Amino acid sequence: MSSVFGKPRAGGGQQSAPLEVNLAILGRRGAGKSALTVKFLTRRFISEYDPNLEDTYSSEETVDQQHVHLRVMDTADLDTPRNCERYLNWAHAFLVVYSVDSRQSFEGSSSYLELLALHAKETQRNYPALLLGNKLDMAQYSRQVTEAEGAALAGRFGCLFFEVSACLDFEHVQHVFHEAVREARRELEKNSPARPLFISEERALPHQAPLTARHGLASCTFNTLSTVSLKEMPTVAQAKLVTVKSSRAQSKRKAPTLTLLKGFKIF
């Protein structure tokens, strides 16, 4: 079951098909994958969760004025990469997360980057990955991995690197997810068959179906920078949905509600 966290779309006039991007969040247990995912989707920090729950969420995003249908798989791999095909064959980009206060999780992130490099070699394709050092808020008390070490590891694998915190700014977390979308988009555009960028006129040719029918588009004037994903949604673990109030402070009013996974507690 997938959960949908809808956000208002900007640029309502734009009619082109949304870009579809699948993003998998990888990393050792406790690195903060779920906390970052839920922060991005709800702007909130969670502190309680079910560590065995793996689920895929979808969210409507606007990245650089483009409408993006983003799916995020918050993986639960226990301690080492397992049954990796479920995300390797599905994702267009990966966020590899470690915690700056855990050397073990940093070493774990290195195994994930190696796995992705091997997959890229085997499939002869580039899969963008971003390395994230999470729990930056803990750095002043219990940092075990320096920023330079994180940057060096990212440099070895040619990926972007950010230090973040699921507890701090939403905007910074959102920026990182949107960077992943940009990286995925770059690859999708590189790998998609050449298509015309602008078509100003549609003429029904005798032997050709109209463009609208062939592309499933409503209008003949369009910009086809977006790429429709052909990858299938994986079968994801069943997750029970619960509805919680979006804010305790709003309890006296008719509070809006959010649908969240069982196991997440919102503060």
Ligand SMILES: Nc1nc2c(ncn2[C@@H]2O[C@H](COP(=O)(O)OP(=O)(O)OP(=O)(O)O)[C@@H](O)[C@H]2O)c(=O)[nH]1
């Ligand atoms: N201080 C701090 N704690 C965090 C942060 N992110 C996550 N945590 C805490 O770290 C613990 C693990 O976070 P999760 O998001 O469940 O980690 P995970 O990587 O999803 O772990 P698994 O579900 O076991 O794979 C939880 O107690 C979170 O509250 C952060 O940025 N700062």
